[in-house]
Amino acid sequence: MSNSGSNLDRLRRANLATVLGIVHRSRSVSRAQITAETGLYRSTVGALVTELAALGFVIEGEPEATNRVGRPSPLVTPAPGVVAIAVNPEVDAVTLGVVGLGASVEHRVRHPVESPVTPEQTVRIVRDLLDALRPGPLAGRRVAGIGIAVPGLVRTADGLVRLAPHLGWRDAPLTRLFEEELGLPTVADNDASLGALAEHLFGVGRGVDDLVYLNGGASGIGGGVIADGRPLRGAGGYAGEFGHNRPAVQDRTSERGALEDEVSRARLLAAAALAVADEPTLARALLGATDQSVRDELARQRRVLATALSNAANVLNPSLIVLGGFLATLLASDPVGLAGLVADQTLPPAAEGLRLRPAALGEDRLLIGAAELVFAPVIADPATLQRTAS
Amino acid sequence: MSNSGSNLDRLRRANLATVLGIVHRSRSVSRAQITAETGLYRSTVGALVTELAALGFVIEGEPEATNRVGRPSPLVTPAPGVVAIAVNPEVDAVTLGVVGLGASVEHRVRHPVESPVTPEQTVRIVRDLLDALRPGPLAGRRVAGIGIAVPGLVRTADGLVRLAPHLGWRDAPLTRLFEEELGLPTVADNDASLGALAEHLFGVGRGVDDLVYLNGGASGIGGGVIADGRPLRGAGGYAGEFGHNRPAVQDRTSERGALEDEVSRARLLAAAALAVADEPTLARALLGATDQSVRDELARQRRVLATALSNAANVLNPSLIVLGGFLATLLASDPVGLAGLVADQTLPPAAEGLRLRPAALGEDRLLIGAAELVFAPVIADPATLQRTAS
DNA sequence: TCGGAATTGTTGCGTCGATGCACATATTAC
DNA sequence: GTAATATGTGCATCGACGCAACAATTCCGA
Numbered sequence: 122m123s124n125s126g127s128n129l130d131r132l133r134r135a136n137l138a139t140v141l142g143i144v145h146r147s148r149s150v151s152r153a154q155i156t157a158e159t160g161l162y163r164s165t166v167g168a169l170v171t172e173l174a175a176l177g178f179v180i181e182g183e184p185e186a187t188n189r190v191g192r193p194s195p196l197v198t199p200a201p202g203v204v205a206i207a208v209n210p211e212v213d214a215v216t217l218g219v220v221g222l223g224a225s226v227e228h229r230v231r232h233p234v235e236s237p238v239t240p241e242q243t244v245r246i247v248r249d250l251l252d253a254l255r256p257g258p259l260a261g262r263r264v265a266g267i268g269i270a271v272p273g274l275v276r277t278a279d280g281l282v283r284l285a286p287h288l289g290w291r292d293a294p295l296t297r298l299f300e301e302e303l304g305l306p307t308v309a310d311n312d313a314s315l316g317a318l319a320e321h322l323f324g325v326g327r328g329v330d331d332l333v334y335l336n337g338g339a340s341g342i343g344g345g346v347i348a349d350g351r352p353l354r355g356a357g358g359y360a361g362e363f364g365h366n367r368p369a370v371q372d373r374t375s376e377r378g379a380l381e382d383e384v385s386r387a388r389l390l391a392a393a394a395l396a397v398a399d400e401p402t403l404a405r406a407l408l409g410a411t412d413q414s415v416r417d418e419l420a421r422q423r424r425v426l427a428t429a430l431s432n433a434a435n436v437l438n439p440s441l442i443v444l445g446g447f448l449a450t451l452l453a454s455d456p457v458g459l460a461g462l463v464a465d466q467t468l469p470p471a472a473e474g475l476r477l478r479p480a481a482l483g484e485d486r487l488l489i490g491a492a493e494l495v496f497a498p499v500i501a502d503p504a505t506l507q508r509t510a511s
Numbered sequence: 512m513s514n515s516g517s518n519l520d521r522l523r524r525a526n527l528a529t530v531l532g533i534v535h536r537s538r539s540v541s542r543a544q545i546t547a548e549t550g551l552y553r554s555t556v557g558a559l560v561t562e563l564a565a566l567g568f569v570i571e572g573e574p575e576a577t578n579r580v581g582r583p584s585p586l587v588t589p590a591p592g593v594v595a596i597a598v599n600p601e602v603d604a605v606t607l608g609v610v611g612l613g614a615s616v617e618h619r620v621r622h623p624v625e626s627p628v629t630p631e632q633t634v635r636i637v638r639d640l641l642d643a644l645r646p647g648p649l650a651g652r653r654v655a656g657i658g659i660a661v662p663g664l665v666r667t668a669d670g671l672v673r674l675a676p677h678l679g680w681r682d683a684p685l686t687r688l689f690e691e692e693l694g695l696p697t698v699a700d701n702d703a704s705l706g707a708l709a710e711h712l713f714g715v716g717r718g719v720d721d722l723v724y725l726n727g728g729a730s731g732i733g734g735g736v737i738a739d740g741r742p743l744r745g746a747g748g749y750a751g752e753f754g755h756n757r758p759a760v761q762d763r764t765s766e767r768g769a770l771e772d773e774v775s776r777a778r779l780l781a782a783a784a785l786a787v788a789d790e791p792t793l794a795r796a797l798l799g800a801t802d803q804s805v806r807d808e809l810a811r812q813r814r815v816l817a818t819a820l821s822n823a824a825n826v827l828n829p830s831l832i833v834l835g836g837f838l839a840t841l842l843a844s845d846p847v848g849l850a851g852l853v854a855d856q857t858l859p860p861a862a863e864g865l866r867l868r869p870a871a872l873g874e875d876r877l878l879i880g881a882a883e884l885v886f887a888p889v890i891a892d893p894a895t896l897q898r899t900a901s
Numbered sequence: 902t903c904g905g906a907a908t909t910g911t912t913g914c915g916t917c918g919a920t921g922c923a924c925a926t927a928t929t930a931c
Numbered sequence: 932g933t934a935a936t937a938t939g940t941g942c943a944t945c946g947a948c949g950c951a952a953c954a955a956t957t958c959c960g961a
Contacts, residue, residue, distance in 0.1 A: 159514075360826060436736070439745060466757060523918060
């Protein structure tokens with residue numbers, strides 16, 4: 122109730138944020154490009170970049186060799202001194218990443234576990250991993266905070282994990298635990314929402330302001346939405362749960378009829394007669410199959426998926442739908458066919474501008490998304506991050 | 512590519528916009544309240560209000576009689592001198608409204624037509640209506656522009672009506688026609704999207720930043736979404752078309768299976784054995800019915816609607832779903848039952864924070880929404896609107 | 902090889918918006 | 932009637948960006 126007005130301080134902070142955001146998203150830009158993109162004057166951009174450099178966020182390097190007249194403009198790049206810790210607890214492992222500005226994943230550790238971890242165990246594992254990294258990748262670096270990609274519903278306001286069925290978590294105060302035990306600012310969000318964010322900023326969705334991301338994994342279908350260039354979170358932060366939607370299905374094969382009951386990795390494994398398989402293996406088996414039953418199951422799942430995607434397209438009118446995990450395999454099994462099914466059930470004007478694409482970022486996706494969560498407030502107000510080393 | 516930076520000009524404009532926005536949404540606030548809400552200093556708010564008054568957007572009136580110590584703070588209210596023209600072409604009439612800041616509908620004219628109008632006829636009707644109003648309600652007022660609520664898909668970027676099936680319009684350059692013929696800046700959007708905006712700002716959705724609005728009319732079901740306090744438009748502006756979605760339906764009664772095929776006013780009229788009826792008549796007939804077949808049809812439609820609403824709630828996680836038209840009647844026929852069906856199919860955390868409510872604004876809704884479209888840029892930059900009279 | 906054109910960094914100054922103090926003003930409480 | 936409280940008003944100050952002039956660096960053509 123006391124902050125909608127703006128003053129010189131905020132003006133400065135907003136411009137610092139704009140410049141740092143450009144450097145972050147572009148990974149490397151000349152000062153002249155920043156001038157053009159912001160519309161600010163040369164001298165102002167100079168001062169802003171100098172301040173960001175003094176704060177340790179960017180470094181000014183040698184100009185790029187461009188073949189144009191005029192004085193070369195120095196290249197501004199993210200400083201390697203600031204990193205975020207990205208954490209992704211899953212049923213079979215806890216993955217930790219050290220991610221710098223510009224979404225550079227500088228280190229990744231996968232810590233396998235035999236049974237799903239508790240929140241407390243997750244904290245301990247992360248602490249041990251961080252202790253091990255401190256002499257190496259973390260030496261002399263400022264840790265801006267910890268970002269956690271949770272396979273479940275996270276109340277984003279306070280990082281309470283309301284429900285993570287496959288981990289067995291329920292109303293777990295995850296970020297509070299991390300902040301108390303590790304003393305680092307911690308934020309958490311749903312994994313698929315972070316995947317959407319990562320693909321939007323650094324993947325196939327670069328420059329696309331309205332996209333839907335759907336990921337198919339062993340534990341179901343998760344999703345995230347970018348609307349008008351910003352993550353769509355909803356009132357509590359639970360938005361994007363496409364997997365639990367009930368689309369119209371011609372020949373229902375499950376009782377509940379939710380998207381993730383009808384379109385599932387388990388059914389694909391069964392159709393391909395595989396017990397367990399990693400994603401590339403499953404994709405090869407499915408895409409190379411000549412067996413009619415396999416192709417029928419692929420076609421059935423494509424039909425159900427198409428209706429769900431059309432429902433999303435009618436409501437959200439994205440210009441891009443990004444598919445990850447086995448949903449990318451479903452797309453690859455018949456890209457034109459799936460796109461046609463979607464177009465048939467989508468209002469023509471909305472269908473016109475719609476593309477379907479496989480996700481691009483691979484295994485770094487969730488780490489980049491989780492780091493983005495950490496960097497967002499830092500970029501929004503660079504001056505607040507303390508200079509004290511980690 | 513040259514505007515993300517901010518400067519003193521923008522700072523001033525942003526603060527003017529903030530203050531005018533507060534006055535617009537609150538209809539009447541004291542300067543002290545503005546000071547508290549913006550966090551700006553007294554003297555700054557004073558200067559801003561004075562400038563807005565000089566520009567003719569607000570007036571400072573007598574302080575309200577509050578029983579508190581201290582010097583009374585003058586009341587700031589929207590000036591009646593600035594109005595928007597709201598237009599809503601429908602199959603059987605063209606409605607025009609004169610709407611002031613603060614969403615005050617000062618005048619409304621309904622111009623019945625025998626057959627659906629063309630875009631060109633709409634322009635002519637509006638011109639004639641405006642000519643008639645000029646000596647009266649428009650005398651001495653500045654017209655900020657024209658906002659059109661179209662029952663169809665509108666490409667918001669340029670106001671091209673891609674498809675308005677019930678009017679028979681297709682790729683009609685509506686706003687261009689208006690601007691050429693009437694010389695007033697014109698904007699257009701889907702009617703339900705504007706309904707959502709109006710309910711968010713001045714209806715049941717006041718203060719709710721994440722809501723879904725669904726309206727049931729004779730021509731089908733339209734919808735609009737407010738996400739994070741802003742209208743969700745999508746890439747082209749076609750978002751919110753819930754009516755064309757295909758939710759899972761237990762006993763499908765239509766071939767296509769779209770929501771608006773299964774949940775329709777025509778089926779309710781048939782069940783109530785009415786040929787034609789206005790909304791209150793239909794509501795009375797349905798809610799007072801003891802006939803089992805009527806109650807069965809209501810229950811059937813509620814079941815289908817519940818699945819569609821759950822799908823929306825899972826994806827968008829709103830804290831409020833607003834139902835208008837005959838959908839409000841469906842809600843009224845069993846509020847607890849419908850809410851229960853929705854909760855059953857929605858993820859528990861998302862269902863927890865979700866309310867279902869009937870729409871509040873009545874027949875002014877679309878006019879207010881359309882006027883909002885006109886006022887938005889004016890509020891964002893008050894200094895641009897010319898002082899020249901209409 | 903050299904000079905002109907083009908582009909961009911650098912520096913100092915001007916402009917302008919918000920702030921905060923001191924003071925004036927208006928109301929309530931006692 | 933006086934004290935306390937809250938708010939409007941005028942003025943000096945601070946600080947951020949824009950601008951103009953100059954310097955630096957490159958390309959290009961004679």
